[in-house]
Amino acid sequence: xxxxxxxxxxxxxxxxxxxxxxxxxxxxxxxxxxxxxxxxxxxxxxxxxxxxxxxxxxxxxxxxxxxxxxxxxxxxxxxxxxxxxxxxxxxxxxxxxxxxxxxxxxxxxxxxxxxxxxxxxxxxxxxxxxxxxxxxxxxxxxxxxxxxxxxxxxxxxxxxxxxxxxxxxxxxxxxxxxxxxxxxxxxxxxxxxxxxxxxxxxxxxxxxxxxxxxxxxxxxxxxxxxxxxxxxxxxxxxxxxxxxxxxxxxxxxxxxxxxxxxxxxxxxxxxxxxxxxxxxxxxxxxxxxxxxxxxxxxxxxxxxxxxxxxxxxxxxxxxxxxxxxxxxxxxxxxxxxxxxxxxxxxxxxxxxxxxxxxxxxxxxxxxxxxxxxxxxxxxxxxxxxxxxxxxxxxxxxxxxxxxxxxxxxxxxxxxxxxxxxxx
Amino acid sequence: xxxxxxxxxxxxxxxxxxxxxxxxxxxxxxxxxxxxxxxxxxxxxxxxxxxxxxxxxxxxxxxxxxxxxxxxxxxxxxxxxxxxxxxxxxxxxxxxxxxxxxxxxx
Numbered sequence: 001x002x003x004x005x006x007x008x009x010x011x012x013x014x015x016x017x018x019x020x021x022x023x024x025x026x027x028x029x030x031x032x033x034x035x036x037x038x039x040x041x042x043x044x045x046x047x048x049x050x051x052x053x054x055x056x057x058x059x060x061x062x063x064x065x066x067x068x069x070x071x072x073x074x075x076x077x078x079x080x081x082x083x084x085x086x087x088x089x090x091x092x093x094x095x096x097x098x099x100x101x102x103x104x105x106x107x108x109x110x111x112x113x114x115x116x117x118x119x120x121x122x123x124x125x126x127x128x129x130x131x132x133x134x135x136x137x138x139x140x141x142x143x144x145x146x147x148x149x150x151x152x153x154x155x156x157x158x159x160x161x162x163x164x165x166x167x168x169x170x171x172x173x174x175x176x177x178x179x180x181x182x183x184x185x186x187x188x189x190x191x192x193x194x195x196x197x198x199x200x201x202x203x204x205x206x207x208x209x210x211x212x213x214x215x216x217x218x219x220x221x222x223x224x225x226x227x228x229x230x231x232x233x234x235x236x237x238x239x240x241x242x243x244x245x246x247x248x249x250x251x252x253x254x255x256x257x258x259x260x261x262x263x264x265x266x267x268x269x270x271x272x273x274x275x276x277x278x279x280x281x282x283x284x285x286x287x288x289x290x291x292x293x294x295x296x297x298x299x300x301x302x303x304x305x306x307x308x309x310x311x312x313x314x315x316x317x318x319x320x321x322x323x324x325x326x327x328x329x330x331x332x333x334x335x336x337x338x339x340x341x342x343x344x345x346x347x348x349x350x351x352x353x354x355x356x357x358x359x360x361x362x363x364x365x366x367x368x369x370x371x372x373x374x375x376x377x378x379x380x381x382x383x384x385x386x387x388x389x390x391x392x393x394x395x396x397x398x399x400x401x402x403x404x405x406x407x408x409x410x411x412x413x414x415x416x417x418x419x420x421x422x423x
Numbered sequence: 424x425x426x427x428x429x430x431x432x433x434x435x436x437x438x439x440x441x442x443x444x445x446x447x448x449x450x451x452x453x454x455x456x457x458x459x460x461x462x463x464x465x466x467x468x469x470x471x472x473x474x475x476x477x478x479x480x481x482x483x484x485x486x487x488x489x490x491x492x493x494x495x496x497x498x499x500x501x502x503x504x505x506x507x508x509x510x511x512x513x514x515x516x517x518x519x520x521x522x523x524x525x526x527x528x529x
Contacts, residue, residue: 122499126527127528128499128500360461361463361464367466367468
């Protein structure tokens with residue numbers, strides 16, 4: 001555990017599989033939880049081997065302790081839709097040691113409390129409300145894209161993906177717009193693995209940032225709790241029966257959930273789409289020839305990127321999955337990133353295929369009661385972004401190796417150098 | 424063949440004729456009826472094949488199982504006649520069924 005809490009040694013950890021041959025190492029030593037192969041973009045063949053040879057895989061020794069990996073699409077579906085067997089409590093993260101620094105929120109609750117709290121906030125990202133937001137989102141996308149310099153290298157992550165998702169979050173919380181970068185910071189801190197090259201050096205720094213977040217949001221709560229109405233997330237939480245008496249740590253937990261859920265994920269799909277189209281120039285040509293494919297392409301981007309690589313459950317009871325005996329209390333990790341590449345369910349699963357049939361059928365949002373609440377908002381933001389990109393740019397060209405995040409959970413990019421070519 | 428009428432939220436009608444044995448969701452998807460997303464492909468785990476069942480047909484349907492009830496309970500647009508169409512098998516007694524699709528699937 002020490003490496004997780006004291007900080008990773010990038011690429012040097014004894015747990016790292018970076019540079020190892022996925023097919024010659026002993027099967028039981030494959031450990032997808034270590035962030036190394038995710039940052040190095042070497043995870044695909046490890047997942048492929050497990051899908052073929054040991055689709056419900058037990059990893060006995062890892063920096064985060066023993067855990068099961070569920071690799072196939074249909075098995076993941078089974079786990080995700082069986083909350084009576086596989087609990088979301090106490091945490092949906094593979095790392096138990098995060099518990100003292102993360103806070104209760106409805107993503108890590110089971111029914112009925114999960115359902116009660118989720119109902120309070122989901123209206124804000126329900127399609128009826130999104131219809132009202134579409135104009136605002138398009139206006140912001142246009143402003144951001146029109147402000148970008150042409151024909152010189154820029155960082156797409158910083159200039160577009162972060163900016164756009166952070167502005168959206170600020171709107172949903174009715175968060176003071178000039179302070180919106182703090183939302184990005186808290187989101188990054190909440191999921192970061194402390195250490196060299198990370199946004200935090202140790203868990204104490206995470207604690208400080210979370211206290212700062214709680215203090216800020218408590219002020220917003222206090223300002224709004226006695227005001228009538230208010231259709232922002234803070235007002236909704238402050239007014240609803242199911243949430244208005246939440247203890248502070250639970251309020252913080254739900255705020256962090258909404259920040260991370262609305263930030264990291266869409267941000268990385270915004271970057272991932274650029275990467276995917278550059279790696280597949282034929283698909284980029286298809287998009288130029290017929291931009292009406294964009295809504296379908298968005299689903300394919302979200303599948304291909306899988307911005308959250310997994311969700312973890314904990315077995316409530318002894319159970320059997322395929323031929324494996326899972327014991328009550330075992331950690332069970334559903335690797336969405338693997339299920340989304342499962343050839344048994346998804347045709348040409350490793351291909352990025354923008355006019356794919358049934359593109360909506362992917363695991364990136366999860367399934368069952370915990371299915372991503374913001375899925376339609378994410379799709380809308382991505383759709384508008386690509387509609388406006390195609391109005392302006394002949395190509396968003398990736399001009400250097402993307403920098404990937406050191407995490408086996410948040411699957412995304414910290415830097416993506418691009419050059420924009422106008423129409 | 425069994426006849427099913429899908430009505431969009433704006434009133435546009437889509438009559439389809441389908442074989443017994445599929446689901447009302449599949450009847451819509453395979454006939455290109457808009458308004459049914461069916462993200463999970465029919466395993467009662469996403470609630471994006473939500474429909475409103477015409478009142479006279481409600482008691483001809485099989486009762487909801489707990490999984491359908493659980494998914495629908497999180498829908499923001501649920502009404503008394505809400506069902507998930509992937510959980511409605513097409514049978515002879517449903518010939519003439521009328522369902523309305525919501526403006527949004529969520």
